Amino acid sequence: MDAISFGTDGWRARLDTFTDERVRMVGQAVADYLADVGHDAPVAVGYDARATSEGFAESLADVLADNGIDVLLPERDCPTPLVAWTIVDRDLAGALMVTASHNPPEYNGVKFIPGDGAPALPEVTDAIEERLAYPRAEGSRGSIERVDFVSPHAQQVERLVEPDCSGLTVVYDAMHGSGRGVTDELLEAAGATVIRRRCERDTSFGGTPPEPSADHLQGLVSAVEAHDADLGIANDGDADRLAVVTPKRGYLDENLFFAAMYDSLLEEESGPAVRTVSTTFLVDRVAEAHGEEVVETAVGFKWVAEAMMANDALMGGEESGGFSIRGHVPEKDGVLMAVLAADAAATESLDRHVDDLLATHGDIVADKVSVDCPDERKEPVIEALGEAIPDRVVGEAVEEVVTLDGFKLLLANGSWLLVRPSGTEPKMRVYAEAGSRERVDALLEAGRDLVESHL
Structure with missing residues (x-):
């Protein structure tokens, strides 16, 4: 039990520590937590594209079912934001997501997502840690069902963004992660011409951790140039974050992306922004120009999500590439933001938009x-x-x-x-x-x- 600790975004560890026995203990702790707080609705269990993730998800489902909880598993590995949306869409008690996000393949992880679809706050993860125990069966066994997590989320994105990407050429890089067949399909459905990179499942991620950093996306930068594309988009391993490449700037700093997307949203809507203490003041300058305010939080999207809900924020984000918008689950969503970025770029290139912002508000x-x-x-x-x-x-x-x-x-x-x-x-x-x-x-x-x- 001492090896299990929920940090900034769940428990992650190398596979010599992240064992099936310990994963099952987490499942039992979640079952006990939900029982103690009176939640008896079904629970989703999602998993990313890692070699071990589906097996760990099935183990979690087995423990929850032994405790009388009905479980929904996805039909395939899927992005974390799809699991968060499934909770809200189906009015579930919560979800467990098996993912180590952008970590190398020798890692895995698990996190609990509460019933509101937002990242779990420390009082929740502390309560789960306090209940770590060996699995046991309680009462009648719950059901385990495989359901479609992809289509309902896609419908939500299309409703929220109403994208029109006609005439746009996008190079999409899944980094062999769970965004493949999800983000690219949505972009294509919105009318974009999509050129795919690393959209095959590879549990070793091609030898590169699925972290969409500038160092790991030079191939995407080259592909945008080679195809004369309007935009490049990459997701991390579980597609809750994104990175953007533009023809002029190459890898677009996430701070500049945040400011440009917030400014675009403010053309039609109003509302404050939420950003972490490590994120650019350019967002504040954009807000001030529109008569809006900015709420600053500690680093970690759980704090961003909490502040977004408390302040009815139009957009929230952090400089590490995690963002969400009003009307969606308060969890970072790299799939949604990819479609939003492409839709904005179809109207005005991101390079031109960023140039205008810097000319107006000063270099950052x-x-x-x-x-x-x-x-x-x-x-x-x-x-x-x-x-x-x-x-x-x-x-x-x-x-x-x-x-x-x-x-x-x-x-x-x-x-x-x-x-x-x-x-x-x-x-x-x-x-x-x-x-x-x-x-x-x-x-x-x-x-x-x-x-x-x-x-």
């Missing part, structure tokens, strides 16, 4: 680095930083310190520096935003020096 450059830090040193480092906040950073006065998640230093010229502990790795994260590449590099170096001086 954002980046981040990681500093190795053992887990047991994270809290002492943060405490030490709290007692040694500098008055100036790279020659600029520190005007305000935000402590939502680590320490974010707001500087006099509008730039900022953030230092926070990673929730998934033994590292400290350092983020910076400024008006030039040189300034960002200087801020990141200063942040790294701050962390290393307290390790």
Whole structure:
């Protein structure tokens, strides 16, 4: 049991730790949790494209059924947002999703999604951890049924976006993950000409972790250029996140994508945006220009989702590529956002839209680095930083310190520096935003020096 710990987004571990026995214990804990809070509706169990995921999902379904819970399994591996939508669409008690997202194939993971379709908050995951136990049968056995998770979600996306991508050429890269046959099919149904890359299931992900980072998407950048495409889109392994490639910029910084999509939505609707403390202030400038507000949260989409629901937000997101919009489940959805991005690009190229935003609101450059830090040193480092906040950073006065998640230093010229502990790795994260590449590099170096001086 000590090996099972729900972190930022569920429990993930290498397969020598992520065993069937422990997975079944998680299933029993969820069954007990649901019984204790009085939920007796069916539960969905989804899984991604990893070699071991379907087997683990069947084990979870077996434990839940032994506890008298009816279980819905998908007909195939599927994206996490499809599982979240299934909960809301079918009024389920919740779901378990077997995925390690963008991690390499030697990992797997599982997370619980509550009945509202939003990521589980700590009080829920803590309650599940407290109930970890060996499986047992309770009462009459529930049913296990295979159902279509893909079509209902596709219908929701089409209702919400009403996309018209006629005349658009999109290169879609599934990275061998669960977005294949889902995102590309929706784009094609919307009228786009779709050129597919890595849309075959490969449980080794072609030797590259299914993480849609700039380093892993150079092939997509080249394909957009080679095919004279209007847009490139990639999903991570479980398709809850996306990355976008444009003809001019290549890999489009997620911060710029967020600002452009929010600005597009504001052309027809109104409402605040929710962003994490590590995400660009360009979103704030877009909001201010439209008379809207921005709500800032700690890093992690569970906090974004909570704030989206509390503030009836039009859009919420984080700089790591996870976004959702009003009218949908409060869970990041890389399938929905791919269709929304393509629909926007069919009206105006994303390159032109971003150019206009930067011309109006000023240049924005954002980046981040990681500093190795053992887990047991994270809290002492943060405490030490709290007692040694500098008055100036790279020659600029520190005007305000935000402590939502680590320490974010707001500087006099509008730039900022953030230092926070990673929730998934033994590292400290350092983020910076400024008006030039040189300034960002200087801020990141200063942040790294701050962390290393307290390790």
